[in-house]
Amino acid sequence: MRSLLATLALSTALTFPGLALARPVTLTTTLNTYGGDGAYLALYVTDASGAYVGSLWMAGGKSKYYEHLRDWYRATGGDQGQIDGITGASVGAGRRLEITLDLADAVFDAGYTLHVDAAVEDMRDSPNEVAVPLTTKGAGMPVAGRRYIANFRYDL
């Protein structure tokens, strides 16, 4: 269900020229035991110039807290339309978030970067926890986050 929704949203959110082939990609985010409440996470993609392209997932249901995902919020202006249908629950400390979605082949090895912003109630905001270039070679390589994310990886 989750991957289906994500696919639907991506076909509208991420439009790439020459989109022909798509492949299922699994995004796995594992959190530290940072000793706080559930973390809000925003997963989104920027292009080679750093401009926002689209959102992949929003973990956390209450829009009033989105401003704490500072980079995502700044890039989108908090636009709920960006995450319609790709919103889930916040992720508890020590838990893992796994999302499968169909991403266009054209996204890989083309200078795109996947970002994760994180925020936890009463703790520091952590925009840009993870910034990982989307390359076919980088698939399956865990990347450490800055504060809340133990590691992040994407598998093709």
Next chain:
Amino acid sequence: MLRRLHRWPGLVALALVTILGLSGAALSVFPAAERIAAPQAEPGLTVATLADRIKAAYQGVEQIRRAPSGRITAYWFDQGAPGAAVIDPATGQGVVSADPSTAERWLTNLHRSLFLGDRGRIAMAAGAAAMLVLSLFGVAMVARRVGGWRHWFARARGPLAGRLHVEIARIAVAGLVLSSATALWMTASTFDLVPDGAAMPFFPAEVSGETGAAPGRMPVLRQTPVAELRELSFPYPGDATDVLTLSTDRGTGYLDQGTGALLAWADPTGWERVTETVYMLHTGQGAATLGVVLGLMALGVPAMGATGVLVWLAGGRGRPRIRGNAPAGRAETILLVGSEGGSTWGFAATLHAALTEAGQSVHVGPMSGFAPERHAGAERIILLAATYGEGAAPASAKGFLDRLRTLDRAPDIPLAVLGFGDRSFPAYCAFARAVAQAAKARAWPELLPLDTIDRQSPQDFARWGRGLGEALGIGLDLSHEPALPATERLTLVSRRDYGAEVQAPTAILRFALPRMTLWQRLVGAGFARFQAGDLIGILPEGSAVPRLYSLASARRDGFVEIVVSKHPGGLCSGQLTALEPGDTVTAFLRRNPGFRPGRGRAPLILIGAGTGIGPLAGITRGNARRRPIHLFFGMRHPESDFLYGEDVPAWQDERRLTRLVTAISRGARPHYVQDALRGDAVQIAQLVRDGTRVMVCGGRDMAAGVADALAEILAPSGLTPAVLKAEGRYVEDVY
């Protein structure tokens, strides 16, 4: 109606509001602790200086936050590792770790969501709504009970549970209304039901592209005092397009990291400000003292829950089923009940059963359903009417008086009114009296004169029943005992006899304390805790109706003592006065909180006649604090029925008794206690003006005579027994 609106949400939400109250009280401590522990900024310190100090200490600072408590936290990155600390603004150095306390987080999650996420939040919001409803209806009930808003802080009376419930409520209710209303707002805000989202300025399209300006040079930061700061975020190192973000009490804006220029600014919306205020009022963050006060008030919630359940259990045994209730149109006798807690319905059921047994057809209904035109076959109407608070109609009699007033003429079916009440209230049976008066004013024929039942007394009820039987020409034996408490066997240890020579055989009976279970000792149940003036119910052989006597001893005296005079033909008094040491009786204890000397050192005026001396003697014997006691005692002849006469000299020697005034009714010039009072008018008036408490115990006529005498004595000082009663300084135990 009010009562029902208060009771059901209360019982349903009891568990929720208890958790809310306890966790809320525990949470209220944190903002105060934070306020005390946090190093505060010196007055006049600007954000510019503070930011420079922190930046000097922590090169990679990313964010500075200031909590409403004044606590300043800095977050930084140092060689790839995140750090955070509470900052001493004087030095910019960290003092303690900034991680939120686990206990506070745990309590917060329990308090707002029971650890159940959104569903838990909704449940807790329902709990808050229940608390708000309970508070509002509770306020209306207290106002009605004490007789109006002006008497909001008047002394509460009645059984302990109900009194405690009211006492706690009238202090705590303000806090509970505030806490629950703000809780609902906060929930609405969490679920985006109020448009209070943060107003963010548009991100600037163009920046200077320069980097590296020191915060201490930026004019906006130099003009912003630390007291107004909420948050300052620094740009990413190496990103020349990024900006500084500043949030203060007055809004949010972006600053250029190269020039320090203000690039954009947004003021908070009105909604946002409301939510911030609500948040402060609810959590105490930024208003720590208020938070602690609210927390203390929240502690009242479990206490009110417990006492509320006790009140409900005591009153809610409720309305019994009436078997064989005749239809209103065909019944010969119509019984209409005005009951608040339900106990009067029990009396109605007993009366209904006895009359039905005697061959009558009887209809029982609430007084509020009074409709004389429906009672075509009725030969008599009997009203059993309790009173609510200071003379108001009880729940099941709402609208009765209005209905009566709208009738062109009173029904010509003869009427009897029986009032139920508690003599410790100044408005004893006031509603029944008002009904009887209204009936008289409309010339409603009278079957029996108004009579009253004090504290559900089975004897009073049986006596009234005999009168009713006579009026109807049938023998009517009403034995009603509302839920008999657990009884004990008491063994007589000694007796002292008086009064045989004046045809009033009277005995002071002393019983051993019964053996008590550990549980009784722990909770003070039964005879484990009693005072002089409490009541003892004796179940005589051959009757299910207990007789109540006033206790002449307290628990610490180590015995149970009563004074009994033998009534001609009296079943219970006959058996009691025939007891010999070693014999036993069946008895239970009933508390009588309305008849107590009270705390304090104010003098006491004790007035009693005959066996009424019992509790007064017990109070005098127990007067270890040497409070001045003026005892007025009416007897027939000092040679014969001077009860406790042998104890008086010792009490006076020990200064337990200041003065004894006796009134002798047998002799050339009969002299009663009320006469003795009049003879002492000046001193009594003085004592009363000085705050003395008056306690009267004895027969009904004596009590009425005493009230009249006191009214005369106090008239010059503008006081009346009614006023004293309302202040709780005039209490009676009358039989």
